[in-house]
Amino acid sequence: MGAGAPVSAHFVNNVLAAAASYIEDDPDHARDILAELGQFLSFRLRETPAPVPISQELAHVANYLRLQQARFPDRIQSDLSHGAGAGAGGRMVEPGSVQGPIAEALSRRLGESAGPVGLVLRAAGDGFELELSGQDGAGRERLGIGLTTVEGMLS
Amino acid sequence: MSGLVVLAVDDEPRALADVQRILAASPRVARVDTAGGGRDALLRLGEGSYDALLLDVRMPEIEGIELARLLRRFDDPPEVVFLTGHADAAVEAFEVQALDFLVKPVTRDRLDSALERIEVARARRGLRGGEHAAPRTAPEVVALDNPEGPGKRLVRLETITYVDADGDYARIHTADGQFVLRAPLGQLEEDWGPASFVRVHRAHLVNLTHAVELRSQPNGTAVLALHDGTELPVARRTVAALRRRLKA
Numbered sequence: 001m002g003a004g005a006p007v008s009a010h011f012v013n014n015v016l017a018a019a020a021s022y023i024e025d026d027p028d029h030a031r032d033i034l035a036e037l038g039q040f041l042s043f044r045l046r047e048t049p050a051p052v053p054i055s056q057e058l059a060h061v062a063n064y065l066r067l068q069q070a071r072f073p074d075r076i077q078s079d080l081s082h083g084a085g086a087g088a089g090g091r092m093v094e095p096g097s098v099q100g101p102i103a104e105a106l107s108r109r110l111g112e113s114a115g116p117v118g119l120v121l122r123a124a125g126d127g128f129e130l131e132l133s134g135q136d137g138a139g140r141e142r143l144g145i146g147l148t149t150v151e152g153m154l155s
Numbered sequence: 156m157s158g159l160v161v162l163a164v165d166d167e168p169r170a171l172a173d174v175q176r177i178l179a180a181s182p183r184v185a186r187v188d189t190a191g192g193g194r195d196a197l198l199r200l201g202e203g204s205y206d207a208l209l210l211d212v213r214m215p216e217i218e219g220i221e222l223a224r225l226l227r228r229f230d231d232p233p234e235v236v237f238l239t240g241h242a243d244a245a246v247e248a249f250e251v252q253a254l255d256f257l258v259k260p261v262t263r264d265r266l267d268s269a270l271e272r273i274e275v276a277r278a279r280r281g282l283r284g285g286e287h288a289a290p291r292t293a294p295e296v297v298a299l300d301n302p303e304g305p306g307k308r309l310v311r312l313e314t315i316t317y318v319d320a321d322g323d324y325a326r327i328h329t330a331d332g333q334f335v336l337r338a339p340l341g342q343l344e345e346d347w348g349p350a351s352f353v354r355v356h357r358a359h360l361v362n363l364t365h366a367v368e369l370r371s372q373p374n375g376t377a378v379l380a381l382h383d384g385t386e387l388p389v390a391r392r393t394v395a396a397l398r399r400r401l402k403a
Contacts, residue, residue, distance in 0.1 A: 022169070
């Protein structure tokens with residue numbers, strides 16, 4: 001069974017560096033970042049990857065965005081509240097199938113300039129629409145994230 | 156030496172804060188300045204001189220590699236040590252003659268060894284009266300071709316046990332497997348000599364730090380045993396010099 005996009009070592013190492021930076025000044029925050037990273041990795045590196053409900057995948061996206069916010073404080077404004085509708089009917093997806101395309105698009109935007117990035121995820125059609133924008137809505141783009149629904153695991 | 160003056164450059168503010176903190180805590184460092192990107196770094200470089208730059212590879216606007224290329228045009232360029240989130244990103248670093256590369260988050264020991272390399276390189280440059288030639292030190296890390304997959308693999312020189320000549324290629328043996336490099340053995344002997352690599356035979360270059368025993372053979376040649384059990388032939392004309400070197 002194919003899993004979502006592989007976890008990026010670059011991402012993990014930079015999150016660890018961000019956590020390390022808080023150890024002296026704000027140890028509770030450092031601990032929270034490590035706990036969030038543990039949660040992220042547990043979701044993606046399971047010994048037996050299996051499809052998950054969309055609600056879990058969206059929680060994974062939120063988890064991912066908190067880690068990115070730890071790396072880039074005050075640069076990322078995200079709104080996932082319009083995405084929940086896509087989970088109707090108990091659809092199952094591969095872990096990382098929504099987070100992967102979001103990570104790709106967000107990393108690209110963060111690398112293009114040093115300014116802020118706004119991110120809104122909405123349920124649209126059979127999947128999601130991701131809207132990204134820069135300072136005051138500049139450089140707005142909308143990307144579709146298609147979903148392949150996966151049958152639940154056989155018991 | 157009065158301590159290094161270092162400029163740390165990273166677009167990730169928290170990663171920058173982390174490396175700034177451990178640099179400032181090092182007794183080898185006199186002062187740490189920071190820059191949040193390539194452009195900021197160039198402004199800093201225009202204002203003062205630095206012994207070394209710790210440079211993130213991936214940054215918006217001016218990438219770390221581009222900045223390192225620009226630095227090579229300086230009269231007395233600072234040493235460059237790359238700091239990256241992932242080792243794969245650092246392969247290019249060696250094409251711009253970086254002194255070292257570190258993967259974030261870096262341990263204090265590993266940072267200390269990079270700072271020591273900077274001290275050595277600066278001292279040698281000073282002894283040469285401002286000559287701009289790179290100091291004669293072996294690279295700490297080399298980029299090798301992975302015969303079983305695409306792309307390059309970064310390998311620490313100290314982990315290489317020996318090298319065989321294989322046509323136009325050199326076959327590199329490490330504890331993690333074999334790699335290839337398109338280079339004549341004579342070139343590697345010259346480049347890696349300062350790191351204890353010795354040509355023991357027309358077809359073999361050995362890292363003597365991995366050698367455990369030199370056994371003489373009745374015909375005047377010898378066999379050099381490595382700690383991993385490998386045994387390599389030593390050419391007759393090399394035996395005496397090798398014996399002196401190993402004090403065997």
